[in-house]
Amino acid sequence: xxxxxxxxxxxxxxxxxxxxxxxxxxxxxxxxxxxxxxxxxxxxxxxxxxxxxxxxxxxxxxxxxxxxxxxxxxxxxxxxxxxxxxxxxxxxxxxxxxxxxxxxxxxxxxxxxxxxxxxxxxxxxxxxxxxxxxxxxxxxxxxxxxxxxxxxxxxxxxxxxxxxxxxxxxxxxxxxxxxxxxxxxxxxxxxxxxxxxxxxxxxxxxxxxxxxxxxxxxxxxxxxxxxxxxxxxxxxxxxxxxxxxxxxxxxxxxxxxxxxxxxxxxxxxxxxxxxxxxxxxxxxxxxxxxxxxxxxxxxxxxxxxxxxxxxxxxxxxxxxxxxxxxxxxxxxxxxxxxxxxxxxxxxxxxxxxxxxxxxxxxxxxxxxxxxxxxxxxxxxxxxxxxxxxxxxxxxxxxxxxxxxxxxxxxxxxxxxxxxxxxxxxxx
Amino acid sequence: xxxxxxxxxxxxxxxxxxxxxxxxxxxxxxxxxxxxxxxxxxxxxxxxxxxxxxxxxxxxxxxxxxxxxxxxxxxxxxxxxxxxxxxxxxxxxxxxxxxxxxxxxxxxxxxxxxxxxxxxxxxxxxxxxxxxxxxxxxxxxxxxxxxxxxxxxxxxxxxxxxxxxxxxxxxxxxxx
Ligand code: HEM
Ligand code: FES
Numbered sequence: 001x002x003x004x005x006x007x008x009x010x011x012x013x014x015x016x017x018x019x020x021x022x023x024x025x026x027x028x029x030x031x032x033x034x035x036x037x038x039x040x041x042x043x044x045x046x047x048x049x050x051x052x053x054x055x056x057x058x059x060x061x062x063x064x065x066x067x068x069x070x071x072x073x074x075x076x077x078x079x080x081x082x083x084x085x086x087x088x089x090x091x092x093x094x095x096x097x098x099x100x101x102x103x104x105x106x107x108x109x110x111x112x113x114x115x116x117x118x119x120x121x122x123x124x125x126x127x128x129x130x131x132x133x134x135x136x137x138x139x140x141x142x143x144x145x146x147x148x149x150x151x152x153x154x155x156x157x158x159x160x161x162x163x164x165x166x167x168x169x170x171x172x173x174x175x176x177x178x179x180x181x182x183x184x185x186x187x188x189x190x191x192x193x194x195x196x197x198x199x200x201x202x203x204x205x206x207x208x209x210x211x212x213x214x215x216x217x218x219x220x221x222x223x224x225x226x227x228x229x230x231x232x233x234x235x236x237x238x239x240x241x242x243x244x245x246x247x248x249x250x251x252x253x254x255x256x257x258x259x260x261x262x263x264x265x266x267x268x269x270x271x272x273x274x275x276x277x278x279x280x281x282x283x284x285x286x287x288x289x290x291x292x293x294x295x296x297x298x299x300x301x302x303x304x305x306x307x308x309x310x311x312x313x314x315x316x317x318x319x320x321x322x323x324x325x326x327x328x329x330x331x332x333x334x335x336x337x338x339x340x341x342x343x344x345x346x347x348x349x350x351x352x353x354x355x356x357x358x359x360x361x362x363x364x365x366x367x368x369x370x371x372x373x374x375x376x377x378x379x380x381x382x383x384x385x386x387x388x389x390x391x392x393x394x395x396x397x398x399x400x401x402x403x404x405x406x407x408x409x410x411x412x413x414x415x416x417x418x419x420x421x422x423x424x425x426x427x
Numbered sequence: 428x429x430x431x432x433x434x435x436x437x438x439x440x441x442x443x444x445x446x447x448x449x450x451x452x453x454x455x456x457x458x459x460x461x462x463x464x465x466x467x468x469x470x471x472x473x474x475x476x477x478x479x480x481x482x483x484x485x486x487x488x489x490x491x492x493x494x495x496x497x498x499x500x501x502x503x504x505x506x507x508x509x510x511x512x513x514x515x516x517x518x519x520x521x522x523x524x525x526x527x528x529x530x531x532x533x534x535x536x537x538x539x540x541x542x543x544x545x546x547x548x549x550x551x552x553x554x555x556x557x558x559x560x561x562x563x564x565x566x567x568x569x570x571x572x573x574x575x576x577x578x579x580x581x582x583x584x585x586x587x588x589x590x591x592x593x594x595x596x597x598x599x600x601x602x603x
Contacts, residue, residue, distance in 0.1 A: 301581070304583045
């Protein structure tokens with residue numbers, strides 16, 4: 001499956017080049033001839049959308065860095081300077097700030113897709129784990145980026161999150177001071193966060209290469225969760241999936257543009273337009289929306305170390321999913337009980353997100369505790385047991401069988417005819 | 428590592444020696460380069476130099492709390508009323524999460540000086556708030572009493588008392 005290519009360029013210069021560095025063949029086999037399951041739905045376009053978002057963040061980020069000053073007395077003003085004085089600075093900053101949110105919307109859908117269709121199961125465990133690592137690096141990058149404008153939310157978000165490390169027994173306080181480079185979040189912290197915020201996206205890009213490499217060994221999973229059995233089950237990446245991904249990226253850009261041009265501050269916090277003040281904590285500090293579920297878990301546990309463990313554990317557990325889920329059936333479409341549990345779990349995560357946005361009083365705390373419990377119960381108890389008790393539905397023998405049977409009837413003959421005529425995949 | 432071939436009986440060869448010696452120097456070399464890379468992140472000399480602050484406390488009315496900045500962090504100076512002092516001293520240690528007597532936290536009972544950094548995750552607690560009338564942390568709801576001792580989590584510890592505190596005169600105090 002990993003498309004080894006027989007691609008030979010026709011142009012003599014390219015031929016000369018290709019025989020020395022076969023990179024055109026690599027691109028051809030990975031993104032042109034690569035055989036993808038023919039039944040992929042639009043949830044499979046989010047990989048392409050994520051790649052687009054990474055590039056968008058890097059491009060806007062590098063140009064912002066040309067105008068931004070990572071110094072605690074100047075940072076806030078330099079962002080205002082970007083907004084008011086730099087040509088199109090407002091656009092670049094709004095694209096970058098909202099781009100981070102869009103990036104997370106896409107990654108959450110991408111992860112949910114993997115959970116629903118069982119994409120983490122053998123033989124895709126490494127692919128999945130690389131994804132979890134990318135997700136962690138994205139969170140680190142976005143967190144450090146949010147500190148850069150040096151507003152009140154930047155400062156206090158940084159303080160609260162870095163203080164998580166002080167929960168580590170014995171060495172916690174020393175580690176926190178080391179991370180800060182001082183006795184509190186300050187100039188040293190801002191400076192190092194800027195350096196790392198610049199660095200991490202490129203590390204993410206490197207991991208994305210590994211992620212795609214690991215994807216191209218077994219090939220993509222698909223909505224049926226049935227492996228590709230023959231060439232008939234696949235279509236070449238180009239033009240079928242380049243166009244499908246392209247359409248999805250354009251639609252996503254429309255959605256993204258709506259935020260950038262019409263409600264650029266909707267996802268942000270007004271407090272971040274107040275310069276950082278180390279002596280006053282804003283009345284209600286909340287992280288960016290994409291961290292809210294984890295924030296709710298942190299607050300749900302009335303013990304400092306316990307809360308921190310819940311926070312990190314909730315993400316680390318995802319890496320173990322291939323072994324926590326004991327069912328061999330991939331797609332939730334064929335797992336009637338898992339499907340219900342999964343939707344409940346999605347609802348629990350959304351509920352945690354809501355709790356994270358509210359003040360931690362009364363019912364909100366209890367609700368966060370119940371939902372946090374359920375988050376872990378699902379992963380640690382429901383998933384391992386379900387594999388033994390659930391009776392899955394009957395799987396189709398091949399992707400082609402299933403595709404043809406759903407379109408059977410009046411148009412069935414036509415579809416069958418089209419299938420036989422579908423271009424064969426060379427390579 | 429097929430190099431460690433010195434099977435029992437055969438004396439170590441020159442190659443074994445070179446292998447181990449190179450490995451050892453390499454390890455020391457890596458260590459000596461990594462340490463500066465780690466250490467550079469710790470507070471630098473200029474940060475360490477900003478150690479102490481002197482405060483004039485003559486204008487602080489009984490009942491009032493004043494916040495000053497020390498080493499980048501807020502410090503609360505609270506002029507406690509007799510009622511507050513009594514409350515703090517009468518609290519049984521068995522009621523406390525992080526037991527400490529009020530006497531162990533103050534030099535003069537009317538002056539409580541604590542770091543304004545919540546021991547949970549570092550927010551600045553709000554004074555005269557919460558059921559113990561000490562402080563209430565706006566971030567995750569930790570409650571502190573009039574001695575700055577934690578009474579309700581998630582914070583695990585009492586507000587820290589900065590060290591050293593020296594009363595230079597009756598109206599002047601030096602912190603750090
Ligand atoms: C994974 C990709 C990235 C993500 C998720 C991300 C996220 C963020 C976020 C959330 C902010 C705060 C925006 C605000 O509220 O103002 C920010 C700011 C910033 N980022 Fe990034 N970023 C990424 C890549 C980059 C790269 C590659 C650079 C290149 C140097 C960069 C440079 C900056 C600069 C200079 C700022 C401060 C200006 C501002 O606040 O608008 N970012 N980033
Ligand atoms: S920082 Fe004070 S309660 Fe969390």
